[in-house]
Amino acid sequence: MAQVLDGKAIALKVREEVKEGVDVFRAKYGRAPGLHVVLAGEDPASAVYVRNKEKAAAAAGIDGHVHRLLSSVSGEELLALVRKLNADDSVDGILVQLPVPDGVPSAPILEAVDPAKDVDGFHAVNVGGLWSGGSALVPCTPSGCIRLLQEGGVALEGARAVVLGRSNIVGKPMASLLLANNATVTIAHSRTKDLAAVCREADVLVAAVGRAKMVSREYVKPGAAVIDVGMNRDENGKLCGDVDFADVESTVGVITPVPGGVGPMTIAMLLNNTLRAATAREENR
Numbered sequence: 001m002a003q004v005l006d007g008k009a010i011a012l013k014v015r016e017e018v019k020e021g022v023d024v025f026r027a028k029y030g031r032a033p034g035l036h037v038v039l040a041g042e043d044p045a046s047a048v049y050v051r052n053k054e055k056a057a058a059a060a061g062i063d064g065h066v067h068r069l070l071s072s073v074s075g076e077e078l079l080a081l082v083r084k085l086n087a088d089d090s091v092d093g094i095l096v097q098l099p100v101p102d103g104v105p106s107a108p109i110l111e112a113v114d115p116a117k118d119v120d121g122f123h124a125v126n127v128g129g130l131w132s133g134g135s136a137l138v139p140c141t142p143s144g145c146i147r148l149l150q151e152g153g154v155a156l157e158g159a160r161a162v163v164l165g166r167s168n169i170v171g172k173p174m175a176s177l178l179l180a181n182n183a184t185v186t187i188a189h190s191r192t193k194d195l196a197a198v199c200r201e202a203d204v205l206v207a208a209v210g211r212a213k214m215v216s217r218e219y220v221k222p223g224a225a226v227i228d229v230g231m232n233r234d235e236n237g238k239l240c241g242d243v244d245f246a247d248v249e250s251t252v253g254v255i256t257p258v259p260g261g262v263g264p265m266t267i268a269m270l271l272n273n274t275l276r277a278a279t280a281r282e283e284n285r
């Protein structure tokens with residue numbers, strides 16, 4: 001029977017660690033770390049994510065603010081807000097919730113965020129830092145996946161890892177983190193030939209595709225650790241991952257459920273990044 005990793009419990013542990021770190025930070029610097037989230041438009045899923053981030057920040061003792069803007073906001077107005085937050089010394093972390101409204105290009109806005117405050121880890125400076133082994137703010141979802149693997153006692157050194165998906169947000173940084181942990185990494189995507197056979201090579205398989213229950217038993221090696229990043233709706237409208245949990249459960253060694261796996265870790269790692277950014281800013285004064 002597979003070991004099912006409890007993302008909720010592990011996320012809670014990370015959030016407790018961050019809270020303790022925030023207490024130390026506050027005692028040392030006389031203020032709380034500040035996290036500012038920019039939410040433009042009325043996307044209902046984004047509104048839920050942002051509310052959850054706001055609550056989690058407050059519970060960790062982080063000074064959280066949400067800037068809610070109408071979907072009619074222009075790119076220039078968004079850029080002006082980001083620049084204002086960059087210049088505000090009380091702001092340690094800036095997160096622009098994606099997607100931004102139609103017609104507003106996201107790339108210039110993400111690149112406008114001060115890399116030292118880029119708690120999403122999407123700025124080119126942080127992407128470069130991650131791949132070159134320098135210290136960097138690392139995207140929250142992949143770093144949450146690594147923490148899940150560590151907590152599950154999954155050995156990464158020398159392991160064959162396959163990352164299914166090559167987005168800038170999940171797939172690529174995930175591959176970089178696995179490489180940094182001395183795994184031998186393959187990145188698979190929609191043009192990969194013999195996809196199931198490639199995935200079957202993996203001791204560690206990370207699915208970040210966005211296709212409901214695509215990863216079935218023929219994709220997994222017996223005993224493999226499978227991390228499911230996907231957040232999809234199945235044919236009945238129920239939340240599900242990229243992995244067909246029921247089909248692979250008896251084959252794999254370790255697996256994350258959806259919901260209750262990677263999802264809760266993303267917010268926990270955001271809090272962790274905010275504390276890291278705040279500490280680095282204070283230490284670099």
Ligand code: NAP
Binds near residue numbers: 165169231
């Ligand atoms: P994305 O930008 O759409 O990227 C999907 C990747 O999957 C692409 O690289 C694409 O390949 C590949 N792909 C799509 N269909 C495929 C197929 N049939 N066979 C092989 N590869 C295929 O998505 P994303 O932002 O990385 O997100 C992936 C999933 O994770 C989504 O379900 C998303 O909701 C979820 N997610 C969850 C969290 C969380 O906190 N739990 C956070 C972020 C994302 P090409 O590059 O060749 O097109």
